[in-house]
Amino acid sequence: MLDAADLTAAEQTAATYYNSDDADQFYAHVWGGEDIHIGLYEGDHECIAAASRRTVEALARLIGPLEPGSVVVDLGSGYGGAARYLASTHQLRVEAVNISSVENDRHRTLNHRSGLQGLIRVHDASFEAVPLPNGCADVVWSQDAILHAGDRQQVLREAARLLKPGGVLVFTDPMAADGVTTTDLSAILQRIHLADLGSPDRYCSWGASVGLEREVWDEQTAMLVRHYTRVHEELLRRTSELKVVISIDYMQRMAAGLQHWIDGGESGRLSWGLMRFRKRPLDCLVLGGGE
Numbered sequence: 001m002l003d004a005a006d007l008t009a010a011e012q013t014a015a016t017y018y019n020s021d022d023a024d025q026f027y028a029h030v031w032g033g034e035d036i037h038i039g040l041y042e043g044d045h046e047c048i049a050a051a052s053r054r055t056v057e058a059l060a061r062l063i064g065p066l067e068p069g070s071v072v073v074d075l076g077s078g079y080g081g082a083a084r085y086l087a088s089t090h091q092l093r094v095e096a097v098n099i100s101s102v103e104n105d106r107h108r109t110l111n112h113r114s115g116l117q118g119l120i121r122v123h124d125a126s127f128e129a130v131p132l133p134n135g136c137a138d139v140v141w142s143q144d145a146i147l148h149a150g151d152r153q154q155v156l157r158e159a160a161r162l163l164k165p166g167g168v169l170v171f172t173d174p175m176a177a178d179g180v181t182t183t184d185l186s187a188i189l190q191r192i193h194l195a196d197l198g199s200p201d202r203y204c205s206w207g208a209s210v211g212l213e214r215e216v217w218d219e220q221t222a223m224l225v226r227h228y229t230r231v232h233e234e235l236l237r238r239t240s241e242l243k244v245v246i247s248i249d250y251m252q253r254m255a256a257g258l259q260h261w262i263d264g265g266e267s268g269r270l271s272w273g274l275m276r277f278r279k280r281p282l283d284c285l286v287l288g289g290g291e
Helices: 011-019 022-031 048-063 079-089 101-114 152-161 183-192 199-207 223-239 246-266
Strands: 071-075 093-098 120-124 135-144 163-172 212-219 273-278
Touching: 011 022, 011 101, 022 048, 022 101, 022 223, 022 246, 048 079, 048 135, 048 163, 048 223, 048 273, 071 079, 071 152, 079 093, 079 120, 079 135, 093 101, 101 120, 135 152, 152 163, 152 199, 152 212, 163 199, 163 212, 183 246, 199 212, 199 273, 223 246
Parallel strands: 071 093, 071 135, 093 120, 135 163
Antiparallel strands: 163 273, 212 273
16 A cells, blocks of 8 residues: 655645545546546446546547557556456456555556456556556556646656556546636636636647657547536436435535536637647657646
């Protein structure tokens, strides 16, 4: 288990939140179960879990062809839905890195139930300091997790370090729209206890500074709005049922927080979508800072 003394303030905040009983029950019962990230919806009232799994499938297609046995490092792996999909559907080996011990325990249990523990290894670790060797990964994968990092540029440095030359980083992350200030996002930032968010342009710049060239930016901000709307609807619809396992105070605060995300997306202050970066060959790398 991670020692809290080794974590940054942002990491401690994320670990404390996701280790709480309320958060664990909420994400397991409402957000989508195995896949706790933003979904790609085909209809306004589609099941959250189905839409969330569609995002996993779309991000997997974005990788391109891989040989069975190729290695994926999943940064912020949650309950491991993506890891199990990649292992079972594509026979990939997954190194799952996640800061929440509660989520990791559930992840390991689900892997055993699926018979996939031989293909997936779960690490109680920060994705700012991944306990894996340089050049071990064909793919680095992350879904809606990097926003919680205290130093997002460091996460991209770690991705570049982990990837083999020519390997790809694919990820999604709730972001500020380009040009939007922290003042414009104050309600959301207070809710998630962060000073700022990344943006499409900032991720492009940070990637370039560590030898990761952005090849794809599939903007899907409408899905962020729809997803938070669906989660908000489900939370309100099921409040009487959920109060047995989730505190009323948590649900009230969550409902208010979800509405901030909806408002931010509808007003054009937020951005979300699928990105793919490729690590340049070694003779082209120029490691540096970023903005």
